[in-house]
Amino acid sequence: MLQETTYAGMLGQLQRFTAALVANRADLPHLEGTIARLESLLTQAQQAAMQQTALAASKQETSKQLRTLLFEGRRLSTGLQALLKEFYGLRSEKLAEFGLQPFRGKKRKQKPEVPETPEKPEVKPADSGSR
Numbered sequence: 240m241l242q243e244t245t246y247a248g249m250l251g252q253l254q255r256f257t258a259a260l261v262a263n264r265a266d267l268p269h270l271e272g273t274i275a276r277l278e279s280l281l282t283q284a285q286q287a288a289m290q291q292t293a294l295a296a297s298k299q300e301t302s303k304q305l306r307t308l309l310f311e312g313r314r315l316s317t318g319l320q321a322l323l324k325e326f327y328g329l330r331s332e333k334l335a336e337f338g339l340q341p342f343r344g345k346k347r348k349q350k351p352e353v354p355e356t357p358e359k360p361e362v363k364p365a366d367s368g369s370r
Contacts, residue, residue: 250284257281 243249260267260274267274320339327333329342 246288250281250288253277253281253284 243252257274257277260270260277264271264274320337323334323337323339332341334341
């Protein structure tokens with residue numbers, strides 16, 4: 240018998256084995272209690288598999304709902320931030336309470352100091368044939 244490694248595969252293997260045992264129940268009266276226990280375990284495993292499938296679908300739906308709510312929340316929050324900046328003013332320190340950066344001006348860039356370079360003397364071409 241091939242050993243399955245997935246839950247679905249193991250469940251299918253147990254279903255087929257249990258069905259074979261039930262079909263031959265008359266030949267195996269001494270295993271009646273064990274077969275009944277296996278049937279009970281199989282029923283519980285099937286219910287757990289159905290519950291797992293339902294929860295996976297529910298998880299996907301919940302994740303989709305969370306994504307939508309967060310998107311709408313961020314969109315609304317951005318609008319409110321703009322309204323707060325308008326109400327308090329861009330430079331108000333009150334904006335820091337809302338986690339917003341007040342405008343404090345730009346730092347001026349220092350001009351890099353350029354060392355003075357001495358001027359190079361002009362080189363005049365020599366007259367070579369005007370005599």
